Amino acid sequence: MNSIAPLHAPTKIFPVSNGELVVGGIPLKNLVARVGRTPFYVYDRNLVTRRVEELRAALPTRLKLHYAIKANPMPALVAHLASRIDGADVASGGELKVALDAGISPRDISFAGPGKSENELRQAVAAGALIIIESFREIPLLADAAKALELPARVAVRVNPDFELKSAGMKMGGGPKPFGVDVARVPELLRTIGEAKLAFEGFHLFVGSQNLRAGAIAEALRKSYALITELAASAPAPVKIINLGGGFGIPYFPGEQCLDLTPIGTTLTGIVDEAAKTFPQAEIVIELGRYLVGEAGLYVTRIVDRKMSNDELFLVVDGGMHQHLAASGNFGQVLRKNYPVAIGSRMHAIKAEVVTIVGPLCTPLDILAERMVVPRAEPGDLVVIFQSGAYGASASPQAFLGHPPALEVLI
Ligand SMILES: *Cc1c(COP(=O)(O)O)cnc(C)c1O
Numbered sequence: 001m002n003s004i005a006p007l008h009a010p011t012k013i014f015p016v017s018n019g020e021l022v023v024g025g026i027p028l029k030n031l032v033a034r035v036g037r038t039p040f041y042v043y044d045r046n047l048v049t050r051r052v053e054e055l056r057a058a059l060p061t062r063l064k065l066h067y068a069i070k071a072n073p074m075p076a077l078v079a080h081l082a083s084r085i086d087g088a089d090v091a092s093g094g095e096l097k098v099a100l101d102a103g104i105s106p107r108d109i110s111f112a113g114p115g116k117s118e119n120e121l122r123q124a125v126a127a128g129a130l131i132i133i134e135s136f137r138e139i140p141l142l143a144d145a146a147k148a149l150e151l152p153a154r155v156a157v158r159v160n161p162d163f164e165l166k167s168a169g170m171k172m173g174g175g176p177k178p179f180g181v182d183v184a185r186v187p188e189l190l191r192t193i194g195e196a197k198l199a200f201e202g203f204h205l206f207v208g209s210q211n212l213r214a215g216a217i218a219e220a221l222r223k224s225y226a227l228i229t230e231l232a233a234s235a236p237a238p239v240k241i242i243n244l245g246g247g248f249g250i251p252y253f254p255g256e257q258c259l260d261l262t263p264i265g266t267t268l269t270g271i272v273d274e275a276a277k278t279f280p281q282a283e284i285v286i287e288l289g290r291y292l293v294g295e296a297g298l299y300v301t302r303i304v305d306r307k308m309s310n311d312e313l314f315l316v317v318d319g320g321m322h323q324h325l326a327a328s329g330n331f332g333q334v335l336r337k338n339y340p341v342a343i344g345s346r347m348h349a350i351k352a353e354v355v356t357i358v359g360p361l362c363t364p365l366d367i368l369a370e371r372m373v374v375p376r377a378e379p380g381d382l383v384v385i386f387q388s389g390a391y392g393a394s395a396s397p398q399a400f401l402g403h404p405p406a407l408e409v410l411i
Contacts, residue, residue, distance in 0.1 A: 039319025071289025169210025194236030297389020320359015349375030
């Protein structure tokens, strides 16, 4: 491939001063010195706060906003979010611990995911969290745990709907899926839950992730709510929680634009108003991961080498796919595209050369930017990858090739 990669939409998320990127008010080189080494992830707490505020302003007040810890489980970040959101969604016993440690009330924690272990189910009952049932298998296990612990097993049902989220980056509902229970079997599941005397509280749907089309998200929310309204007729107890998922995306690649929250806000206002009549006891919840934290994070690496091979210029940096799998294009992408990348120590310099930026791993998969135009940079300069606050460190094969794990800082 000899063509030059297309350019990204400009991002103004992080300011520039004296030719240096500024993160959380700290010039990048100063931040690197403070952290002590590269590579590292940095998350800006004020950007996370601002994100939550923007969402609250665009969405109905009575809507509950949950954080899906899978997107970024860094304990300090989860603790920062804990007082700003209404609850958290966890998908393992480990994430349940992170949520509880951060001070999130168990009442507002929901535990989803296929293949939960017997021990994880017992932990969730003991904690008093809401368990999102994904399989008939979980019902007797929860009944046993509730009996042994003399505690209620709070449950909601994850529905695998008969529709898909159009244009989602990752589809997680509709058709054959390991997640949730197919719509057709939900009435039977609800009966079994009633017979097992579990504490039924509601429904959960999550149809897909990383969607930038507001119209498609709004349509999925409407269809999800309508489906839950139908299924509620078979519920063994009043519906107290309706979790409609989310899947709000952020722009990563050339040509992508920020999600327009307006139509989503209008749709959710309609749903919340409707639910106030139909399900007067119910909380309406959306759960977001990437959208809350993705844009607030950077991955910072340092150039180790600058070398030519057959007329192509390579910058070799000290971080790579082992710490940032998604930026290398190996985390579910079909075609490799460049994340937004900058030379954070030369922000004012004129873009002068085409480079391919690679990591230190001995594999051709370790590419962080392919044929991108950047200012001339030398070993010692800092290469920054934007949009790195979600599915970064914890979603990467950090042991691959035996380099140390990435540092993570919240500033
Ligand atoms: C992954 C996941 C999320 C978070 O998805 P984002 O795209 O990061 O917002 C939310 N809920 C469930 C059930 C998930 O599996």
